Amino acid sequence: MSRFTIPRDIFYGKGSLAELAGFRGFSRAFIVTDAMMEKLGFAARLEGILRSAGMEVMTFSDVENDPSIETVMEGARRMTGFGPDLIAAIGGGSCIDAAKGMWALYEHPGLTLEDMRTRGVPPLRHKARLAAIPSTSGTGSEVTAFTVISDHKAKVKYPIADFEITPDIAVLDEEITLTMPPSLVAYTGMDALCHAIEAYVALNRSSFTNPLAIHAITVIFGYLKDSYDGALSARGEIHVVQCLAGMAFTNAGLGITHSLAHKIGGALGLPHGLCNAILMPYVIKYNARERAAMRHYANIARRIGLDGTREMNLVNSLVAGVEDLGRYMQIPKCLQDTGISQFKFDMHKEYIASQAFEDGCTATNPRRTSPEDLLAILECAFHGRPVIL
Numbered sequence: 001m002s003r004f005t006i007p008r009d010i011f012y013g014k015g016s017l018a019e020l021a022g023f024r025g026f027s028r029a030f031i032v033t034d035a036m037m038e039k040l041g042f043a044a045r046l047e048g049i050l051r052s053a054g055m056e057v058m059t060f061s062d063v064e065n066d067p068s069i070e071t072v073m074e075g076a077r078r079m080t081g082f083g084p085d086l087i088a089a090i091g092g093g094s095c096i097d098a099a100k101g102m103w104a105l106y107e108h109p110g111l112t113l114e115d116m117r118t119r120g121v122p123p124l125r126h127k128a129r130l131a132a133i134p135s136t137s138g139t140g141s142e143v144t145a146f147t148v149i150s151d152h153k154a155k156v157k158y159p160i161a162d163f164e165i166t167p168d169i170a171v172l173d174e175e176i177t178l179t180m181p182p183s184l185v186a187y188t189g190m191d192a193l194c195h196a197i198e199a200y201v202a203l204n205r206s207s208f209t210n211p212l213a214i215h216a217i218t219v220i221f222g223y224l225k226d227s228y229d230g231a232l233s234a235r236g237e238i239h240v241v242q243c244l245a246g247m248a249f250t251n252a253g254l255g256i257t258h259s260l261a262h263k264i265g266g267a268l269g270l271p272h273g274l275c276n277a278i279l280m281p282y283v284i285k286y287n288a289r290e291r292a293a294m295r296h297y298a299n300i301a302r303r304i305g306l307d308g309t310r311e312m313n314l315v316n317s318l319v320a321g322v323e324d325l326g327r328y329m330q331i332p333k334c335l336q337d338t339g340i341s342q343f344k345f346d347m348h349k350e351y352i353a354s355q356a357f358e359d360g361c362t363a364t365n366p367r368r369t370s371p372e373d374l375l376a377i378l379e380c381a382f383h384g385r386p387v388i389l
């Protein structure tokens, strides 16, 4: 059976956060956010809006980048004490992911993240609904069935995937993204591009996901540089299509760019979007050896206006286009250029490759792979060498 699942309601456009003032049927709202959202005043704005809708409000603002198991457990504990019927996450992917984990533990006391990772998430929505308000333009977490929780001691990131944790409501208010510094626009924008490209070539691609992915790709190529440069209208465009990319990948699956990015992020501490931005050209070259993937990449290249008669030339032009975007936004071309030492890389590389092979995203990659191939791609991406595999 194939399935396409997204939130029931998506509010979008400038000022759409205020739509929540019209929410009825909820009495207690638990806000999940971080220190930056508090500092920028967005958390207080959300509190005011929910209070104006007649709700009692409690705020948890201790989410860190790449939320930890401990943070999720602490949030769930406070949630249990407060008893909300609405959970409202405002922030980047980290806040939304943390809220998803807390929500599941709140609904099912005794459940562990390990249970969710290995056996899936039991039915939710007996106690609360989840509204997600992204402040970055990349993860798509406001519409996805994924949450990524980190074990910082073991230096591992665990993606959990289950349609149960798809939020009920997403609010895409571009005003909340205007405070993003350029590097965050770059990393999260490249994450969104990677979601769309990986979804478009993934094994579970479908007639539902392909149009979302291809539209997101064309708009990102058209507007991401302007968004990086601070153009307000471009920021709005990217905020919408990163959500479309989220809808595409949550239903089509991803690929080994994400498998490797999850494990590099955990082991080497690099931001998720930066890992994807660096890895994407190497993975496209590797995957393009598979006939069907080559055809899909070539189609992407045509759709963004690149010329070429031979499919391999179109794939090379697509790779050059991705590299050009990265260069414009000052993203390093290889992992070494992020400042990771050869020693640190050598210490972790085999573990990263073997763990990436086990990552859930590997299953939908269009080319069958192996831990050895992943290690070879990783080596190329570290040194900036071409992938010939």
Ligand SMILES: NC(=O)c1ccc[n+]([C@@H]2O[C@H](COP(=O)([O-])OP(=O)(O)OC[C@H]3O[C@@H](n4cnc5c(N)ncnc54)[C@H](O)[C@@H]3O)[C@@H](O)[C@H]2O)c1
Pocket (backbone or CB within 6 Å): 034, 035, 036, 037, 064, 065, 066, 067, 091, 092, 093, 094, 095, 097, 135, 136, 137, 138, 139, 140, 141, 144, 145, 146, 147, 148, 176, 177, 178, 179, 180, 181, 184, 188, 191, 272, 273
């Ligand atoms: N659930 C999913 O489907 C999914 C998909 C991709 C990535 N992820 C996960 O999401 C996390 C990354 O999320 P992210 O890239 O959105 O970054 P993030 O949430 O980790 O935020 C990064 C930093 O940017 C700050 N920030 C956020 N919005 C801001 C704004 N508007 N202005 C100024 N500063 C702002 C945050 O406070 C934080 O310090 C990773 O853990 C990644 O693994 C999840």
Ligand SMILES: [Zn+2]
Pocket (backbone or CB within 6 Å): 139, 191, 192, 194, 195, 258, 272, 276
């Ligand atoms: Zn991602």
